[in-house]
Amino acid sequence: MTRSFNFSAGPSTLPLPVLEKVQKEFLSFQGTGMSIIEISHRSNYFEEIMEQTEQLLRELMNIPNNYKVLFVQGGASLQFSMVPMNLLTSYNTSYYVNTGSWAKKAIAEAEKYGEVHVQNCPIHHIPKLSLDSISLVDYVHITTNNTIEGTKFASIPNTGNVPLVADMSSNILSEEYDVEKFGVIYAGAQKNIGPAGLCIVIVREDLVGQNTLHTLPTMLNYETYVKSNSMYNTPPTFNIYIMKLVLEWLKQLGGVQQIEKINKEKAALLYNFLDESTLFYSNVHIENRSLMNIPFNTTSSQLNEQFISEATSAGFYFLKGHRSIGGMRASLYNAMPIDGVKALVSFMKQFEMKARMSNV
Amino acid sequence: MTRSFNFSAGPSTLPLPVLEKVQKEFLSFQGTGMSIIEISHRSNYFEEIMEQTEQLLRELMNIPNNYKVLFVQGGASLQFSMVPMNLLTSYNTSYYVNTGSWAKKAIAEAEKYGEVHVQNCPIHHIPKLSLDSISLVDYVHITTNNTIEGTKFASIPNTGNVPLVADMSSNILSEEYDVEKFGVIYAGAQKNIGPAGLCIVIVREDLVGQNTLHTLPTMLNYETYVKSNSMYNTPPTFNIYIMKLVLEWLKQLGGVQQIEKINKEKAALLYNFLDESTLFYSNVHIENRSLMNIPFNTTSSQLNEQFISEATSAGFYFLKGHRSIGGMRASLYNAMPIDGVKALVSFMKQFEMKARMSNV
Ligand SMILES: Cc1ncc(COP(=O)(O)O)c(C=O)c1O
Numbered sequence: 001m002t003r004s005f006n007f008s009a010g011p012s013t014l015p016l017p018v019l020e021k022v023q024k025e026f027l028s029f030q031g032t033g034m035s036i037i038e039i040s041h042r043s044n045y046f047e048e049i050m051e052q053t054e055q056l057l058r059e060l061m062n063i064p065n066n067y068k069v070l071f072v073q074g075g076a077s078l079q080f081s082m083v084p085m086n087l088l089t090s091y092n093t094s095y096y097v098n099t100g101s102w103a104k105k106a107i108a109e110a111e112k113y114g115e116v117h118v119q120n121c122p123i124h125h126i127p128k129l130s131l132d133s134i135s136l137v138d139y140v141h142i143t144t145n146n147t148i149e150g151t152k153f154a155s156i157p158n159t160g161n162v163p164l165v166a167d168m169s170s171n172i173l174s175e176e177y178d179v180e181k182f183g184v185i186y187a188g189a190q191k192n193i194g195p196a197g198l199c200i201v202i203v204r205e206d207l208v209g210q211n212t213l214h215t216l217p218t219m220l221n222y223e224t225y226v227k228s229n230s231m232y233n234t235p236p237t238f239n240i241y242i243m244k245l246v247l248e249w250l251k252q253l254g255g256v257q258q259i260e261k262i263n264k265e266k267a268a269l270l271y272n273f274l275d276e277s278t279l280f281y282s283n284v285h286i287e288n289r290s291l292m293n294i295p296f297n298t299t300s301s302q303l304n305e306q307f308i309s310e311a312t313s314a315g316f317y318f319l320k321g322h323r324s325i326g327g328m329r330a331s332l333y334n335a336m337p338i339d340g341v342k343a344l345v346s347f348m349k350q351f352e353m354k355a356r357m358s359n360v
Numbered sequence: 361m362t363r364s365f366n367f368s369a370g371p372s373t374l375p376l377p378v379l380e381k382v383q384k385e386f387l388s389f390q391g392t393g394m395s396i397i398e399i400s401h402r403s404n405y406f407e408e409i410m411e412q413t414e415q416l417l418r419e420l421m422n423i424p425n426n427y428k429v430l431f432v433q434g435g436a437s438l439q440f441s442m443v444p445m446n447l448l449t450s451y452n453t454s455y456y457v458n459t460g461s462w463a464k465k466a467i468a469e470a471e472k473y474g475e476v477h478v479q480n481c482p483i484h485h486i487p488k489l490s491l492d493s494i495s496l497v498d499y500v501h502i503t504t505n506n507t508i509e510g511t512k513f514a515s516i517p518n519t520g521n522v523p524l525v526a527d528m529s530s531n532i533l534s535e536e537y538d539v540e541k542f543g544v545i546y547a548g549a550q551k552n553i554g555p556a557g558l559c560i561v562i563v564r565e566d567l568v569g570q571n572t573l574h575t576l577p578t579m580l581n582y583e584t585y586v587k588s589n590s591m592y593n594t595p596p597t598f599n600i601y602i603m604k605l606v607l608e609w610l611k612q613l614g615g616v617q618q619i620e621k622i623n624k625e626k627a628a629l630l631y632n633f634l635d636e637s638t639l640f641y642s643n644v645h646i647e648n649r650s651l652m653n654i655p656f657n658t659t660s661s662q663l664n665e666q667f668i669s670e671a672t673s674a675g676f677y678f679l680k681g682h683r684s685i686g687g688m689r690a691s692l693y694n695a696m697p698i699d700g701v702k703a704l705v706s707f708m709k710q711f712e713m714k715a716r717m718s719n720v
Pocket residue numbers: 009010074075076077078102143145146147148167168169170188189593594595
């Protein structure tokens with residue numbers, strides 16, 4: 001079997017050693033004669049997985065003790081509702097930084113429950129924001145990495161005493177963040193963590209259980225997850241099991257500090273080429289260039305199509321850009337090996353040469 | 361590797377041929393050089409899986425065209441909220457038949473959103489209910505199979521023009537039901553369908569999109585799933601892929617009609633033994649005995665413990681009864697082979713003999 005290079009924005013490439021381990025023990029977890037997907041969530045086998053997974057995440061992200069780690073279903077999209085439903089307690093008002101499509105969806109949900117102040121940013125650039133004097137809002141919401149636009153916050157804004165909430169879906173565990181700067185961090189698993197169907201929520205404990213609205217669904221209340229250790233109902237056991245293996249892989253590799261270095265190296269390879277190339281380009285402001293999602297383009301939509309089609313045939317998968325932006329996008333999550341980026345750049349060079357020749 | 365017999369109530373045993381197929385193609389789905397868990401939900405590969413899964417379910421359950429099939433996260437527990445939030449539209453009133461622990465949890469959620477009339481039933485017996493003259497309620501809710509108590513409805517009550525909603529988590533696809541009798545059927549996947557993290561909702565189309573409350577979270581609105589073919593956000597792709605394989609397995613075996621026969625045979629083996637045995641017994645009224653979940657007991661909690669411990673050592677897993685009921689419980693879902701039940705009964709016979717001898 002040849003392993004393809006998978007540039008999907010999510011679900012996306014995962015570490016090969018993890019996949020191999022899952023395959024190997026799929027029919028009999030720890031010699032039990034049962035698959036991990038058949039094992040009761042109330043068993044010691046699974047409770048141990050759950051505990052170890054949380055511990056690994058705490059270790060890798062350096063999560064302080066006064067933060068809770070929740071395992072939730074419904075994707076990051078359900079957090080778009082759960083955040084306002086749990087956090088709008090004093091002012092019924094929130095403040096959202098609109099940096100793109102996912103932020104817009106988060107805003108649309110928040111508007112159902114209270115007043116929302118929106119700070120709009122240009123699509124390719126996130127200016128430095130002064131938010132430290134903000135007040136009379138329950139929280140500030142940002143999207144640390146914008147999966148579709150390929151931008152990231154160059155630095156995390158200081159919001160003083162107002163809790164900062166971050167959608168970190170597409171760059172959690174890819175670079176170091178100081179968890180203490182945040183009130184809530186949430187991330188859909190299907191990029192740097194594991195299979196789709198799991199969302200991780202890291203929440204400062206004083207923000208839990210503040211909403212006493214009796215119409216808050218039990219499954220949408222952070223307190224439910226805190227009180228039950230995310231076992232109020234059946235959690236997505238397979239996803240958590242794979243998350244554990246991915247975190248073990250990351251720890252062995254040297255943790256977040258080390259993967260950040262590698263991710264910077266990988267991204268630089270592609271950005272440098274895009275800047276040199278006379279055919280391909282990136283529109284993103286240099287300060288805000290995402291390490292994870294790199295949209296790029298040519299000036300011809302016909303060449304784009306040709307590129308995507310030839311790349312796919314050559315084993316470079318899912319390079320088509322998001323439908324709202326067009327062009328191409330290469331997602332370089334933690335599990336994308338540097339060789340994948342090198343191979344892609346070399347393929348792009350060849351493509352450019354060919355294109356130039358047929359134009360001569 | 362010896363395969364164990366897994367009597368867990370969920371997550372639970374799955375068909376071995378399915379597990380073997382998953383293992384075989386885990387590193388490279390359809391020769392793509394990518395794992396199924398790495399593949400984009402927006403790809404043709406996955407869209408095809410989604411379509412085929414829905415078609416197979418429609419075929420196996422004989423689902424009429426005016427019913428929609430939704431793939432939702434959050435488990436059956438999230439449906440406890442979604443049902444009232446979507447269906448309380450005319451009378452703000454619902455009618456719940458309380459047949460046990462799961463029904464109680466469903467009732468507690470419904471009470472957050474409107475008035476709830478509750479019909480209580482004894483724990484071991486579901487009397488025949490006359491609900492055909494019910495009116496001025498938005499829906500009637502039942503639990504077709506009570507996973508913890510081991511009871512099932514002997515027949516589905518006629519609710520006239522009032523939509524009947526059924527939590528079918530623990531017996532969907534295990535016996536034939538006429539979908540047309542229901543307004544909504546929902547079921548967590550982790551018993552007869554696949555891994556935990558997926559919930560199937562089958563809803564009559566006129567019941568969708570009726571709640572115009574602007575505070576209904578997008579992810580909790582049935583209409584969101586209908587309009588986007590359950591692809592509004594990233595669905596739990598691995599769970600749906602396995603669901604497809606499980607449905608293919610069931611179809612090949614002869615479908616629901618055939619598995620119902622087998623399930624009746626399996627359950628009869630255990631019930632007959634329980635009735636003959638002077639040590640073990642079932643408390644459930646003969647008319648309401650579940651085919652899927654069979655709680656049983658001895659008169660000594662010490663013997664119970666001994667039984668569970670010896671059974672586990674002998675490779676019969678997860679026979680401990682639910683903490684709210686005590687004793688033992690054997691779940692005999694579709695994927696439990698008849699040989700598993702025969703082996704269990706023979707083990708119980710031996711245990712009884714030994715117990716009698718040490719008492720002589
Ligand atoms: C930044 C960001 N937020 C939210 C989402 C939505 O995630 P989900 O599909 O898990 O709801 C995505 C999905 O790609 C994302 O990239």
